[in-house]
Amino acid sequence: MKKFIIALIASASLLTALWAALSTVSLAAQKPQTFSGEIMDQQCALLGGHSAMMNQGESGKDCANRCVSIGGKYVLFDSSNKAVYQLDDQKKAQPFAGAKVKITGTYDTSNKTIHVANIQAGS
Numbered sequence: 001m002k003k004f005i006i007a008l009i010a011s012a013s014l015l016t017a018l019w020a021a022l023s024t025v026s027l028a029a030q031k032p033q034t035f036s037g038e039i040m041d042q043q044c045a046l047l048g049g050h051s052a053m054m055n056q057g058e059s060g061k062d063c064a065n066r067c068v069s070i071g072g073k074y075v076l077f078d079s080s081n082k083a084v085y086q087l088d089d090q091k092k093a094q095p096f097a098g099a100k101v102k103i104t105g106t107y108d109t110s111n112k113t114i115h116v117a118n119i120q121a122g123s
Contacts, residue, residue, distance in 0.1 A: 030106040035085060035114060036122055037078035037103075039096040041067035045077040045084045050098075061098030068097070076103055076114060086113040093119065 041064045044050045054063045068074060074093035076085040085107070087093050093116070102122040105114045 032104050032106055032117055035076055035078065035103045035105070035107075036101070037076045037083075037085070038098070038100050039074055039087075039093050039119075040064045040077050040098065041072040042075045042084065042086075043067050043072050045075045048082065049077075049079070059098055064097040065094075068094075076101070084112075086111065087116055088113050089116040092116050096121065 038060070040050065040060065044053050044063060044067060047053065050060050050063045053067065054060070055066075058066075064074065068090075074087055074090050074097065076087060076093075077083075078085070087103075096119055100122050102120050103114055103116055104118040104120075105116045107114055
C-alpha cells in the first residue's frame with residue numbers, strides 16, 4: 001500500500017510538471033496580436049465607461065488614476081465590442097491612462113489577459 005501511495009504521489013507530481021510545461025509552450029507559441037481601445041480602470045470598464053464614476057471636471061485619465069489608486073487595475077476597454085482585457089503589465093499601462101491606444105501582445109484566453117509587449121498612443 002505504501003508503494004502505491006508513493007507511486008500515486010510521484011505520478012501526480014509528474015502530471016503537474018507536464019501541465020506547467022505545456023502551458024508555457026502554448027503561451028510561447030502564440031503570435032502577437034494588436035488590440036485597440038482605451039486604457040482605463042477595471043471598475044469604469046465594467047460599467048462601460050467613466051461617466052458613472054467620473055467627478056465633475058475630471059478627465060478620463062484622472063478618473064482612471066483615482067480608481068487605480070484605491071485598488072483598481074488598469075485594463076484595455078474596447079468600446080466597439082464592450083470587451084475588457086486584463087493587462088499583465090500595469091507599469092506600462094499607467095502613462096496611457098485615459099488614452100486610446102494600440103497594444104501589441106499575446107492574449108491568454110484562460111484568464112482574459114493580454115501579455116503586453118508594447119503600447120502606443122492610438123486613435
